[in-house]
Amino acid sequence: MAWEGGVDLVxxxxxxxxxxxxxxxxxxxxxxxxxxxxxxxxxxxPDATAAPVVMGFVSNDPAVGAYFSPNIFASTPFENAPVLxxxxxxxxxxxxxxxxxxxxxxxxxxxxxxxxxxELINRAPGATSPFTQQGLERVxxxxxxxxxxxxxxxxxxxxxxxxxxxxxxxxxxxxxx
Numbered sequence: 001m002a003w004e005g006g007v008d009l010v011x012x013x014x015x016x017x018x019x020x021x022x023x024x025x026x027x028x029x030x031x032x033x034x035x036x037x038x039x040x041x042x043x044x045x046p047d048a049t050a051a052p053v054v055m056g057f058v059s060n061d062p063a064v065g066a067y068f069s070p071n072i073f074a075s076t077p078f079e080n081a082p083v084l085x086x087x088x089x090x091x092x093x094x095x096x097x098x099x100x101x102x103x104x105x106x107x108x109x110x111x112x113x114x115x116x117x118x119e120l121i122n123r124a125p126g127a128t129s130p131f132t133q134q135g136l137e138r139v140x141x142x143x144x145x146x147x148x149x150x151x152x153x154x155x156x157x158x159x160x161x162x163x164x165x166x167x168x169x170x171x172x173x174x175x176x177x
Contacts, residue, residue, distance in 0.1 A: 001072060003027035005090045006040075006135075006170035007099035009110045009143060010161055011154035013046060020161065021045040022145065022154060024110040026099050027170070028090035030064060032071075037061035038088035041068070041078065042101060042108060044147060058086035058103050072175055076128055097140075097169040107148055112169055114141030121164060125177075128161040135173020139165045 005028025010020045026040030039059035045052040057078075059065035065083035073079055086103035095115040101108045115138040123133040145152045160166030 001067070001176075002031045002172070002174045003135075003170070004029050004172045005092060006168075006173065007090055007092075007097050007110060007112060008160075008168050008170060009099075009112065009145065009154070009156070010166040011143070011145070011156050013152060013154060014048070015155055017048055020157070020166070021048055022152070023161075024099055024101060024108050024145070026058065026088050026090065026101055028088070030059070032064055032067040034063040034067040035061055037064040038086075038090070039064045039068075040088065040101075041081070042084070042086070042103060044106070044108070046147075046152075054084070054103060054106050056082040056084040056103075058084050058088065058101060060085065060087060072131055072177060075130055092169060092171070097138075105148075107146075109146045111144045112140035112167060113143075115139070115169055116141075118171060121173075123163050126161075126163045129163065131175040131177040133162060133164075133173065133175055136171045137164065137168040137173075138171070139168055143167050 023043035030039040118136040
């Protein structure tokens with residue numbers, strides 16, 4: 001699987017949480033054997049004691065969205081995540097990138113600013129990301145998130161679930177499993 005124009009945010013809304021409760025992990029275009037389309041993953045659990053409000057693989061192409069679970073995220077907490085119809089818009093200009101994801105009645109807008117120079121990455125599989133990752137990443141100096149028009153205060157941990165930075169713009173890359 002390959003992508004271009006990726007915007008990734010893994011964060012917590014409360015410093016007392018032990019696991020991230022926000023994931024906006026999308027790309028302008030994802031290429032899979034099932035086809036190519038804007039796609040990714042959304043996880044939004046504002047109340048850590050309740051079920052997630054939104055969790056699933058997102059795309060406007062159901063075949064592309066359905067590719068992730070059995071082929072990329074098998075044996076992870078996302079293995080049985082549903083596919084959600086979504087509109088994904090990515091804008092990358094200079095040192096700022098914005099991902100806008102609309103799925104169901106929810107709208108997520110993640111903006112990553114102060115992007116560092118692109119760095120080549122090559123990560124081995126890990127527990128929550130059981131695939132090899134290669135690509136380019138740009139780490140932001142600041143991040144904002146709105147959900148349904150309301151600003152959400154987030155804490156971006158230094159290391160995300162992939163073993164790399166928790167928030168990056170990934171101009172291009174691949175996952176191989």
